[in-house]
Amino acid sequence: xxxxxxxxxxxxxxxLNHGSFGACPxxxxxxxxxxxxxxxxxxxxxxxxxxxxxxKTSREKLSEFLQASPDDLVYVSNATTALNIIAWSIDLKPxxxxxxxxLEYGAMxxxxxxxxxxxxxxxxxxxxxxxxxxxxxxxxAFMRQVNGRTKVIFASMITSSTALYLPLYKLCRIANSQGxxxxxxxxxxxxxxxxxxxISPFDFFAGNCHKWxxxxxxxxxxxxxxxxxxxxxxxxxxxxxxxxxxxxxDFINDMExxxxxxxxxxxxxxxxxxxLDEYLNQNARAQIYDLLIYAKDGMELILKTPKIVDSLxxxxxxxxxxxPENVDGKMLKQKLYDDFKxxxxxxxxxxxxxxxxxxxxxxxxxxxxxxxxxxxxxxxKCLVNSx
Amino acid sequence: xxxxxxxxxxxxxxxLNHGSFGACPxxxxxxxxxxxxxxxxxxxxxxxxxxxxxxKTSREKLSEFLQASPDDLVYVSNATTALNIIAWSIDLKPxxxxxxxxLEYGAMxxxxxxxxxxxxxxxxxxxxxxxxxxxxxxxxAFMRQVNGRTKVIFASMITSSTALYLPLYKLCRIANSQGxxxxxxxxxxxxxxxxxxxISPFDFFAGNCHKWxxxxxxxxxxxxxxxxxxxxxxxxxxxxxxxxxxxxxDFINDMExxxxxxxxxxxxxxxxxxxLDEYLNQNARAQIYDLLIYAKDGMELILKTPKIVDSLxxxxxxxxxxxPENVDGKMLKQKLYDDFKxxxxxxxxxxxxxxxxxxxxxxxxxxxxxxxxxxxxxxxKCLVNSx
Numbered sequence: 001x002x003x004x005x006x007x008x009x010x011x012x013x014x015x016l017n018h019g020s021f022g023a024c025p026x027x028x029x030x031x032x033x034x035x036x037x038x039x040x041x042x043x044x045x046x047x048x049x050x051x052x053x054x055x056k057t058s059r060e061k062l063s064e065f066l067q068a069s070p071d072d073l074v075y076v077s078n079a080t081t082a083l084n085i086i087a088w089s090i091d092l093k094p095x096x097x098x099x100x101x102x103l104e105y106g107a108m109x110x111x112x113x114x115x116x117x118x119x120x121x122x123x124x125x126x127x128x129x130x131x132x133x134x135x136x137x138x139x140x141a142f143m144r145q146v147n148g149r150t151k152v153i154f155a156s157m158i159t160s161s162t163a164l165y166l167p168l169y170k171l172c173r174i175a176n177s178q179g180x181x182x183x184x185x186x187x188x189x190x191x192x193x194x195x196x197x198x199i200s201p202f203d204f205f206a207g208n209c210h211k212w213x214x215x216x217x218x219x220x221x222x223x224x225x226x227x228x229x230x231x232x233x234x235x236x237x238x239x240x241x242x243x244x245x246x247x248x249x250d251f252i253n254d255m256e257x258x259x260x261x262x263x264x265x266x267x268x269x270x271x272x273x274x275x276l277d278e279y280l281n282q283n284a285r286a287q288i289y290d291l292l293i294y295a296k297d298g299m300e301l302i303l304k305t306p307k308i309v310d311s312l313x314x315x316x317x318x319x320x321x322x323x324p325e326n327v328d329g330k331m332l333k334q335k336l337y338d339d340f341k342x343x344x345x346x347x348x349x350x351x352x353x354x355x356x357x358x359x360x361x362x363x364x365x366x367x368x369x370x371x372x373x374x375x376x377x378x379x380x381k382c383l384v385n386s387x
Numbered sequence: 388x389x390x391x392x393x394x395x396x397x398x399x400x401x402x403l404n405h406g407s408f409g410a411c412p413x414x415x416x417x418x419x420x421x422x423x424x425x426x427x428x429x430x431x432x433x434x435x436x437x438x439x440x441x442x443k444t445s446r447e448k449l450s451e452f453l454q455a456s457p458d459d460l461v462y463v464s465n466a467t468t469a470l471n472i473i474a475w476s477i478d479l480k481p482x483x484x485x486x487x488x489x490l491e492y493g494a495m496x497x498x499x500x501x502x503x504x505x506x507x508x509x510x511x512x513x514x515x516x517x518x519x520x521x522x523x524x525x526x527x528a529f530m531r532q533v534n535g536r537t538k539v540i541f542a543s544m545i546t547s548s549t550a551l552y553l554p555l556y557k558l559c560r561i562a563n564s565q566g567x568x569x570x571x572x573x574x575x576x577x578x579x580x581x582x583x584x585x586i587s588p589f590d591f592f593a594g595n596c597h598k599w600x601x602x603x604x605x606x607x608x609x610x611x612x613x614x615x616x617x618x619x620x621x622x623x624x625x626x627x628x629x630x631x632x633x634x635x636x637d638f639i640n641d642m643e644x645x646x647x648x649x650x651x652x653x654x655x656x657x658x659x660x661x662x663l664d665e666y667l668n669q670n671a672r673a674q675i676y677d678l679l680i681y682a683k684d685g686m687e688l689i690l691k692t693p694k695i696v697d698s699l700x701x702x703x704x705x706x707x708x709x710x711p712e713n714v715d716g717k718m719l720k721q722k723l724y725d726d727f728k729x730x731x732x733x734x735x736x737x738x739x740x741x742x743x744x745x746x747x748x749x750x751x752x753x754x755x756x757x758x759x760x761x762x763x764x765x766x767x768k769c770l771v772n773s774x
Contacts, residue, residue, distance in 0.1 A: 008427035021430035021647050040395035043408035044730050080646030084623045111624040218648035235622040236471045237498040259467030260408050260597060261605035343431050
């Protein structure tokens with residue numbers, strides 16, 4: 001109960017949707033405000049003379065956390081922005097193919113489809129059957145579609161609708177060896193699952209800090225390995241690399257100086273890392289995981305639909321279960337909120353509906369019990385055409 | 388003195404550079420924080436279910452202020468972003484020409500040059516001789532360069548380095564009649580000078596709210612007339628127009644839903660408009676203008692360089708004067724700050740150096756006196772090669 005007080009969430013809501021937008025703890029919000037006050041105290045010093053050094057200090061702390069070189073990271077507003085920068089930058093030619101999975105976030109499917117359409121390339125969704133039985137089968141599904149036209153492999157490390165941790169390492173090592181660029185949507189990764197970006201086989205990685213790292217909304221990063229940084233072109237052209245800063249990096253200067261904006265969120269990242277160290281220790285993570293298993297078992301029992309995950313090792317702080325086909329997922333979601341103030345998302349993918357629970361340190365067992373109880377109560381009442 | 392207390396600016400700094408980043412008053416910052424707290428209280432409601440209606444309410448108030456239809460405006464982070472969206476969106480073909488002036492903001496020159504290079508088009512800077520003697524001469528300078536290849540006319544309504552209000556109406560009416568798209572960089576306009584966008588001849592207009600409207604940093608808008616909105620393509624592709632909102636506008640849905648970000652700044656705009664109404668009334672504006680004339684006369688007397696403006700009617704809250712050629716502008720700027728805590732910018736354009744004073748309601752005559760005094764003292768000490 002004390003931990004929930006660290007957050008600003010409405011105490012009357014059973015908040016089981018950390019995944020969509022995260023939640024920012026009070027100490028981080030205070031830090032955010034402190035930076036904003038400093039910015040307003042002397043805007044020209046803050047956003048002019050000190051801009052580069054302020055961001056650099058923050059980036060260095062983030063880079064330790066991600067085990068990445070600080071020069072290979074730039075701050076952006078969200079993973080969507082990072083992935084757009086990457087996707088527009090890669091020189092796709094007519095006929096080139098981008099392979100994604102059938103488990104990607106819908107907005108990013110839309111992005112690849114529109115960008116590929118624009119460039120005459122093709123976005124192909126590799127069919128991943130759930131549950132994923134092994135990394136070998138996952139890699140094989142991809143490799144069946146790889147050919148001489150394959151330019152990019154794109155996948156979420158943790159999927160959105162289905163909350164699955166996908167086994168990407170072997171796949172991306174093979175991609176690397178074949179000269180295929182790997183682009184990883186890590187929107188849900190930082191703070192939920194550790195990464196070591198520099199020794200990873202990933203060329204590009206997009207991650208949010210505002211989801212599982214507790215940062216203010218609009219705090220995210222784009223990671224690009226040095227050998228692919230020259231590919232990246234900014235979508236917003238400003239002074240860019242012509243600016244005179246302490247950064248001896250065209251990549252950073254082109255990407256971080258985009259006209260006047262509030263960079264305070266980016267500057268809270270070092271505190272977010274400390275907050276994670278303090279509150280998301282091994283013990284806390286084990287407790288969350290136990291509660292996640294408990295929630296999963298309950299959802300399985302109530303919903304009786306096939307599991308989409310074999311071993312829970314592929315879920316970390318989120319778990320998604322398929323709704324029965326005769327359930328009106330939209331109505332269910334709405335009634336859970338309107339009648340019981342339970343905030344939990346339902347989404348559609350490949351003709352199936354998934355209800356996804358997110359668990360964070362502020363969630364407690366009685367909330368999961370309350371949710372399971374109301375889910376059981378409502379699931380038989382929210383049937384298709386029952387309005 | 389009381390008015391300065393409404394702001395968070397360092398009281399030890401003589402702040403004569405409102406123009407670069409603006410300054411946000413305390414009541415607006417409190418409103419900003421209030422929105423941020425609401426966002427953190429129930430993030431899914433705020434950024435999910437209520438996202439469109441929150442932005443719509445704010446946009447409506449901004450549209451009244453700008454005399455624009457609310458459906459023709461979208462919020463963006465800054466004018467740089469708005470202009471990039473416009474410039475990338477316009478379908479420039481090889482050989483097409485974009486006419487700008489030789490008085491544009493350097494980052495936007497760079498933007499047009501790179502985008503034109505990318506598309507095989509040409510960015511041409513029309514030579515505007517200063518002072519501008521008449522609107523006719525200004526229009527003529529442009530029209531001499533207009534030909535069948537001219538696709539876009541681009542100009543700042545208030546220039547950055549030279550702080551001049553350019554006479555754009557007649558020019559853009561002619562452009563309109565010839566099927567040439569007009570793109571106006573209004574970065575310094577909203578709050579400093581009234582506009583009536585709907586009855587203006589401008590196709591596209593980019594304006595900041597964080598400069599002269601007192602909004603938090605990162606608050607700006609893109610205006611597009613209905614007949615050119617179909618040209619606009621988002622740089623960041625997300626759910627866009629596929630999202631289910633109350634907005635019956637592809638333009639708004641494509642442009643305002645860009646992944647998770649802090650929209651609180653945008654939501655403070657109605658309060659910014661009220662703040663302007665209250666504090667920037669006719670009387671206050673007249674006082675600022677008087678002080679600007681006073682500053683101008685002083686700078687002229689000290690610097691003895693030719694005036695770049697004939698009548699001060701072409702300046703509003705900013706005034707720029709050319710530095711003598713033998714003055715090291717960079718050193719002068721630095722000494723003004725380091726030795727006397729006077730924050731005022733010096734910039735270079737067309738081989739000339741300009742020192743630009745900005746005046747806002749929080750500035751008082753003794754600050755201008757102090758500046759003039761120190762300018763006189765330093766100008767003979769900061770000579771080229773005198774380091």
